[in-house]
Amino acid sequence: MKRTTLKEVAALAGVSYQTVSKVINRQLQVSRDTEERIWQAISASGYQPNQIARSMRTQRSRLIGYTWAPSPPDQPNPILDLFLHSMTKTAEENGYHLLCFPYGADLSRMEGYQELIATRRVDGFILSGVEFADPRVQFLLEKDFPFVAFGRSSPGMVFPYVDVDGAAGMRQVTEHLIAQGHRRIAVLAWPEGSRTGQERLNGYTWAMRDAGIEGLSNWIVRGEGQVAFGIEAARGWLTMPENQRPTAIAAFNDLMAIGAMQAAREVGLEVGVNLAITGYDDTPLIQYLSPPLTSVRQPVWQAGQCAIKILTDIMDGKHAVKSQALLEPQLVVRASSSFTLRK
Amino acid sequence: MKRTTLKEVAALAGVSYQTVSKVINRQLQVSRDTEERIWQAISASGYQPNQIARSMRTQRSRLIGYTWAPSPPDQPNPILDLFLHSMTKTAEENGYHLLCFPYGADLSRMEGYQELIATRRVDGFILSGVEFADPRVQFLLEKDFPFVAFGRSSPGMVFPYVDVDGAAGMRQVTEHLIAQGHRRIAVLAWPEGSRTGQERLNGYTWAMRDAGIEGLSNWIVRGEGQVAFGIEAARGWLTMPENQRPTAIAAFNDLMAIGAMQAAREVGLEVGVNLAITGYDDTPLIQYLSPPLTSVRQPVWQAGQCAIKILTDIMDGKHAVKSQALLEPQLVVRASSSFTLRK
Numbered sequence: 015m016k017r018t019t020l021k022e023v024a025a026l027a028g029v030s031y032q033t034v035s036k037v038i039n040r041q042l043q044v045s046r047d048t049e050e051r052i053w054q055a056i057s058a059s060g061y062q063p064n065q066i067a068r069s070m071r072t073q074r075s076r077l078i079g080y081t082w083a084p085s086p087p088d089q090p091n092p093i094l095d096l097f098l099h100s101m102t103k104t105a106e107e108n109g110y111h112l113l114c115f116p117y118g119a120d121l122s123r124m125e126g127y128q129e130l131i132a133t134r135r136v137d138g139f140i141l142s143g144v145e146f147a148d149p150r151v152q153f154l155l156e157k158d159f160p161f162v163a164f165g166r167s168s169p170g171m172v173f174p175y176v177d178v179d180g181a182a183g184m185r186q187v188t189e190h191l192i193a194q195g196h197r198r199i200a201v202l203a204w205p206e207g208s209r210t211g212q213e214r215l216n217g218y219t220w221a222m223r224d225a226g227i228e229g230l231s232n233w234i235v236r237g238e239g240q241v242a243f244g245i246e247a248a249r250g251w252l253t254m255p256e257n258q259r260p261t262a263i264a265a266f267n268d269l270m271a272i273g274a275m276q277a278a279r280e281v282g283l284e285v286g287v288n289l290a291i292t293g294y295d296d297t298p299l300i301q302y303l304s305p306p307l308t309s310v311r312q313p314v315w316q317a318g319q320c321a322i323k324i325l326t327d328i329m330d331g332k333h334a335v336k337s338q339a340l341l342e343p344q345l346v347v348r349a350s351s352s353f354t355l356r357k
Numbered sequence: 358m359k360r361t362t363l364k365e366v367a368a369l370a371g372v373s374y375q376t377v378s379k380v381i382n383r384q385l386q387v388s389r390d391t392e393e394r395i396w397q398a399i400s401a402s403g404y405q406p407n408q409i410a411r412s413m414r415t416q417r418s419r420l421i422g423y424t425w426a427p428s429p430p431d432q433p434n435p436i437l438d439l440f441l442h443s444m445t446k447t448a449e450e451n452g453y454h455l456l457c458f459p460y461g462a463d464l465s466r467m468e469g470y471q472e473l474i475a476t477r478r479v480d481g482f483i484l485s486g487v488e489f490a491d492p493r494v495q496f497l498l499e500k501d502f503p504f505v506a507f508g509r510s511s512p513g514m515v516f517p518y519v520d521v522d523g524a525a526g527m528r529q530v531t532e533h534l535i536a537q538g539h540r541r542i543a544v545l546a547w548p549e550g551s552r553t554g555q556e557r558l559n560g561y562t563w564a565m566r567d568a569g570i571e572g573l574s575n576w577i578v579r580g581e582g583q584v585a586f587g588i589e590a591a592r593g594w595l596t597m598p599e600n601q602r603p604t605a606i607a608a609f610n611d612l613m614a615i616g617a618m619q620a621a622r623e624v625g626l627e628v629g630v631n632l633a634i635t636g637y638d639d640t641p642l643i644q645y646l647s648p649p650l651t652s653v654r655q656p657v658w659q660a661g662q663c664a665i666k667i668l669t670d671i672m673d674g675k676h677a678v679k680s681q682a683l684l685e686p687q688l689v690v691r692a693s694s695s696f697t698l699r700k
Contacts, residue, residue: 070412090641114441115449299640
């Protein structure tokens, strides 16, 4: 079979040779119609701008590896859909695609990453769910292999990341509750040693201190984020004498907040009337709970876009002007906390 | 730099040359420890079982393309996380990886698919959200390019698919409601022309007919799946005279069921006591609504696994013994419908 040339494709599409070449290599934005015409001409002519051949020349796969922890059954992943769409779109705009690979439950074992590097399957990685002293960060830094993390790790570990400012998020929640008249504000926090949990706890602590409120140590309870834990912890608080029990419970995720709402129902307290409860993540459907749950929304699209842009700049050898980005989350106030506390 | 050979890797890992070769090419399952030792030896020796070189030899990318419609904000995608994990894991077990690409809102434009085929970026596709006369199915059939659809299309279009039996799902729901004493059962259905909607409606119609119940045409209302639509449609039914209004509302997704629950609250009916409501999809968090919502759970892991297995068999030229699979969904009964209707 005679090999079709780029020139023939260009003639068929009625554009110049350079335009076809640049569109194929994603170095040029053209109108949707022109792009459609070019791909149709490529398809009709049988021309193959073969990514395999291009990879052989450049020894680059133009793929970005990503994996993430699966959510337990019955628990939603509130960011996955938007995060993946944001990343695939931004990657494509920069001439890359996203390769998803299986999640290894044991983070200290690097097989998945090792294999993708050794086989030259990917040119870089996006990491999420980053923790203190994250072994993946250490491994990739040692290998000097391109990556960008969604989330920070231990202080002193310097690497490119995008993160949402969890301290700012919990500060917004706490200041909102204080503004509604609350002073006895308890938190359902993450376990000791959680990177994200530490940030969020700082936001709470700072807001309480700035308002001159002395928090009690038993107002902070740490759990694994399950509904059952929220029920149990909230029961403990809500059965205290009325003049001592918290008037507001701020949870570090929506599931623990849902648990606290169930505990309130058990003891006959009315959330949104004489008890405020807030969540975190703005999981879909929480606006349909009774009452709708106040929560914190993360700028997920922006996070995915920003992470990929930093990574493609690194992989393409461009100087990353700003290789670390901290994004601001947004408080979404709903009926579970919007009332003013009567003294 | 001297090129490391496979023999040196084998010596380092303490296994045979054949074992290393087969593990790299995924033709052999070994223990986790052996596999870990082999990848460490590969990494330490600098040996590169280069996927790029292998692709050049075989002209195969060993990538599977997948894209999906993004969910609107505040609406969950109840299957995405599990479906992707199931597919990435099964793909890897068969020597493939999943490539995610941006979703083109206009299904009739095939740019995304055309480009990935023309550049030999992928060896096959998984499709989801398949509709009647789906243009992607027609396009890929014409191209004779490997794909497997999650969902069926028009009768007469023959292609490999995995689907969940929506008729069986709605039949289970309807039979459950009839068994609890309901006869006036209304449905919040999908719009005319929806492939999935037609299946589910058949399940309802068959169950009603088998029970000898004559359904009224105004018991079937079609909407786009939003909460707001569920509210509006349910208001119409619930304001009818008591001896005429439906005692059960079965929705084709959880969001419309949530809308119906809100409408019931407005008119003072108590869901789970004198009105039954059911959803579909078993979206995370619906077990925390008041009352918890009965729904239908799809075998998502099995669907992803099955779709990839059929596709890799096709791509690898193996005879696909069973290239179409219809899986059974599972009714999950909760308080919103578990009561027996008093006559």
